[in-house]
Structure formats: C-alpha cells, structure tokens
C-alpha cells in the first residue's frame with residue numbers, strides 16, 4: 001500500500017482509495033492527492049484485485065474511504081483482439097467496475113471511474129460530447145463501455161465516469177516515450193496524420209480525478225487536454241521539445257495496420273460545467289520528457 005499523504009495533514013476525514021495505483025495514471029493520482037493535502041491510499045493488483053468482491057468489501061470495511069478512484073484496467077488494446085484475452089479483459093474492465101460499484105453502494109463511498117474515447121465509433125467529424133451515441137469498434141472499447149454501463153446500473157449518475165484519451169506520462173509505455181526513444185539518432189520517422197484526438201497528460205487528468213472524488217461529483221465527464229491533434233502533430237511537438245534533429249514525416253493509417261481498429265476522429269468535447277478544468281497537452285509533454293532532457297544534458 002502506498003500512502004500519498006499522512007491523514008493528520010488532510011482536510012478530509014477519510015482517505016481516497018486509488019486502485020491500479022502502479023499504472024501510469026495511478027501514480028499521478030497519488031501525487032496529485034498529496035499535492036492537495038488529500039490523504040490517499042494506493043493499491044494495485046497484488047494487494048487488491050478489483051474483481052475479487054470479498055477482498056474489495058473487506059478493504060472498504062477496513063479503510064472506510066470517502067471515495068475510490070479506479071485506475072485499474074486491462075489496457076492492452078491490440079492484445080485484446082486475441083480471443084484468448086477476452087475473458088481477462090472482460091473480468092478487469094467489466095466485472096471489476098461492477099464489483100467496485102456494488103461495494104461503493106454498500107459502504108456509501110463515492111466512485112470515480114476512468115473510461116476512454118474508444119467507447120465511440122470515431123466517425124463524427126465534430127468529435128463526441130458526453131451523451132452522444134456510443135459504438136465501440138474494437139474489443140477493448142466494448143469492454144470499457146460495458147464497464148461504464150455496469151457502474152451506471154448500480155449507481156446511476158451518482159458515480160463519476162471520466163473518459164480520457166491518448167494518455168501519456170513519464171512512465172513508459174506510451175506514445176510520448178515511444179517517439180522520444182524512436183527519434184533519438186534517427187534521420188526521420190513516419191507518423192500517422194489521419195487520426196485526430198486529444199493527447200492527455202496523466203498529471204492533468206489526475207488533478208481532475210481528485211476533484212471529482214473530493215467534491216463527490218457524479219455523471220459522465222470528458223476529461224482531456226487541449227487542443228486536439230493528430231499523432232503526427234504530437235510527434236512533432238515531442239521532437240521539438242527534445243531538440244532532436246529528426247524529421248517527422250506524415251503518413252497514413254494504412255501503412256501501420258494494427259490488430260485493433262482505430263478511430264479516425266476520437267476527439268472528446270466537454271460540455272458539462274461541472275467537469276474539472278484540464279490543461280494543455282504540450283505542458284504535459286514537457287513535464288513527461290523532463291527526466292530524459294536532464295539525462296541528455298548531463299551526458
């Protein structure tokens with residue numbers, strides 16, 4: 001278990017429980033809670049498997065948290081297309097959220113759950129607002145949508161479901177760290193320019209999730225950074241931030257066919273005034289590359 005802030009310094013009586021705390025988002029949530037003086041306890045699968053109803057119930061009984069921020073998920077988008085993975089992806093992304101919702105209801109705990117742009121088909125040129133029709137185009141997206149709906153069935157709109165997209169942080173694997181590694185020492189790289197979305201720094205999302213938790217905000221929220229971009233534009237920014245002498249060339253998705261279908265437009269629009277403010281992804285790119293730049297400067 002990871003303690004983000006000692007309880008006596010917290011203005012909130014009970015801690016926030018962060019599940020999936022070793023993932024890229026979970027780590028940032030613990031940092032964001034500590035920065036706000038919110039007591040938080042982080043657990044990952046070795047201490048709490050979110051699909052284990054008895055274990056979840058026992059932990060809520062023991063810790064009596066004010067809120068759960070669920071960062072635990074099956075996130076292997078391409079691997080999820082293998083038929084042998086369906087059971088695991090469903091257990092973690094559908095059964096796990098249902099277990100958390102039922103336990104949250106029984107113990108009077110506020111639930112904040114993280115979902116994804118992959119719940120949408122990606123065919124609308126304008127992107128997607130919170131209550132636009134969903135329609136996943138890959139297995140991962142189907143499991144994440146079923147997970148959202150499992151929570152709504154138990155808790156209605158009292159739980160917060162925060163959809164995000166194109167998440168990155170200092171912790172690989174993610175697109176920012178992959179491009180940073182690829183571009184070093186290469187004359188050029190090719191990156192797809194026909195998929196648009198909202199790159200989002202896990203640090204900005206973490207702050208928003210802590211707000212949803214401590215203010216007990218419910219409903220569906222689109223929590224993404226601005227502005228929208230293509231993978232090509234994001235890669236250009238990464239190379240610029242690192243000051244690398246590598247040309248980023250635009251290409252098309254048909255040159256990089258992946259097992260799971262990808263949306264052409266996965267832009268998420270936020271129309272709910274209760275949704276906490278997010279940030280500019282370029283600031284997040286800078287923060288995520290800081291260690292890499294420091295190491296390069298010291299060489």
Ligand SMILES: NC(=O)c1ccc[n+]([C@@H]2O[C@H](COP(=O)([O-])OP(=O)(O)OC[C@H]3O[C@@H](n4cnc5c(N)ncnc54)[C@H](OP(=O)(O)O)[C@@H]3O)[C@@H](O)[C@H]2O)c1
Pocket residue numbers: 019020021022023024025026044045048049050051070071072073074075092096114115116117144164165166167168
């Ligand atoms: N990454 C993205 O681009 C992206 C985009 C949109 C939305 N999201 C959503 O954002 C959230 C956080 O994603 P992330 O990138 O931080 O994922 P991540 O780095 O893969 O972290 C997920 C964590 O959950 C743990 N976990 C898996 N199964 C579990 C279980 N049964 N019980 C408890 N913990 C379990 C994982 O452990 P193991 O590593 O041991 O499996 C891992 O530590 C997820 O809901 C994801 O769907 C991500």
